[in-house]
Amino acid sequence: MSETYRAIRLERFADTFRAATEIIEVPLTAPGPGEIRVRNRWCGINGIFDTQIARNAVDYVHVALPSFMGVEAIGVVDAVGPGVTGFKVGDAAATVNFRGGYREANVGPESLFARVPEASREWLALASTGVSALLALEHIGAVKDGETVAISAAAGGLGHLLVQLAKHRGCHVVAICGGLEKAAFVASLGADRVIDYKAEDVAAVLAAEYPARLDVAIDTVSGSIFDAFLGQMARHGRLVVGGAAQDLEGKPEIVTGPRIVHAIYYKGVSVRGFMNGLLTGHWPAARERVFALYRAGHIAVTFDKTRFTGLTGIYDGVERLLSGQSMGKVVVKIAEEGDTRWR
Numbered sequence: 001m002s003e004t005y006r007a008i009r010l011e012r013f014a015d016t017f018r019a020a021t022e023i024i025e026v027p028l029t030a031p032g033p034g035e036i037r038v039r040n041r042w043c044g045i046n047g048i049f050d051t052q053i054a055r056n057a058v059d060y061v062h063v064a065l066p067s068f069m070g071v072e073a074i075g076v077v078d079a080v081g082p083g084v085t086g087f088k089v090g091d092a093a094a095t096v097n098f099r100g101g102y103r104e105a106n107v108g109p110e111s112l113f114a115r116v117p118e119a120s121r122e123w124l125a126l127a128s129t130g131v132s133a134l135l136a137l138e139h140i141g142a143v144k145d146g147e148t149v150a151i152s153a154a155a156g157g158l159g160h161l162l163v164q165l166a167k168h169r170g171c172h173v174v175a176i177c178g179g180l181e182k183a184a185f186v187a188s189l190g191a192d193r194v195i196d197y198k199a200e201d202v203a204a205v206l207a208a209e210y211p212a213r214l215d216v217a218i219d220t221v222s223g224s225i226f227d228a229f230l231g232q233m234a235r236h237g238r239l240v241v242g243g244a245a246q247d248l249e250g251k252p253e254i255v256t257g258p259r260i261v262h263a264i265y266y267k268g269v270s271v272r273g274f275m276n277g278l279l280t281g282h283w284p285a286a287r288e289r290v291f292a293l294y295r296a297g298h299i300a301v302t303f304d305k306t307r308f309t310g311l312t313g314i315y316d317g318v319e320r321l322l323s324g325q326s327m328g329k330v331v332v333k334i335a336e337e338g339d340t341r342w343r
Ligand SMILES: NC(=O)c1ccc[n+]([C@@H]2O[C@H](COP(=O)([O-])OP(=O)(O)OC[C@H]3O[C@@H](n4cnc5c(N)ncnc54)[C@H](OP(=O)(O)O)[C@@H]3O)[C@@H](O)[C@H]2O)c1
Pocket: 045, 046, 047, 048, 049, 129, 132, 152, 153, 154, 155, 156, 157, 158, 159, 176, 177, 178, 179, 182, 220, 221, 241, 242, 243, 244, 245, 246, 247, 248, 249, 274, 275, 276, 277, 321, 322, 323, 324, 325, 326, 328, 329, 330
């Protein structure tokens, strides 16, 4: 009997990731010319994106059914095809590509993988979320040392790395998050002002303490937090839109109010979209920077306290992230070290 591995595949559109997908058996193939095969150890959870894909609600991604799910995974190369130059069996490899995340094995062109020191959750988070954070802050946000930077969902996987990267640039960081525990965590990372939106009115605090003083704001929540950031941008400020978690609540909100031209024109503010998948040409250099900052101890990765394993654990990981309770990066262990048997 031929060997197989398991992967999560979108079978239908539905309201939740769990209802839309199935775990299926996939024939294990040998890598072709220029391809490598990776046995995955860890994957990273992107529960908000997964849910929007499950609902067919991501405008820019055309999803044809069935379609594999997940974005980022890390593992160990267990076979290489003819002509592969960058990897050998036993090397650690990470990938950050939609459809390549929620699976026990990955077979594909070596160009879709990055060499990493170790197949650990740390290097996975750095190669995926770390690169996102760096590019959002520096490439799209064009941050300068010492500027004032506001960050929403600051205790999350992306947010906690953004806070550290901004602090490393000597910035004054205003961090927004929900709840006391998250607020204490973000403060421990060095954030200068933490606004717990469950206890304080973000717009009122910013208006009182940071009037027209936000040089860079990175928002992944949208709604009233986006509005609050937009209202207090400094001259030539850059408001980076890297997500819209609030859209999960239902239909996109219809907003009636003055057009944003008034908030941006006179102050020369720009509103910029950040989409990591569109910046692949910048990934190798960003990875090197993020890895160097990690090795030098300037940034650290915190993982959510929950522990999930196997493909079924991915469902729990997605639901944990959607609960709004997670702190740090949510990951799932796919296989143990030393696991060498396929099905
Ligand atoms: N554009 C890109 O290329 C890119 C790359 C990576 C991530 N992202 C986006 O960045 C955001 C953070 O991603 P992450 O994986 O690191 O997640 P995360 O921040 O670890 O978790 C999501 C957090 O968002 C906040 N949130 C606000 N409204 C929410 C809602 N309705 N449902 C669930 N959570 C809500 C919650 O924190 P609080 O309650 O503390 O606010 C929650 O803990 C996501 O929106 C993701 O899609 C974008």
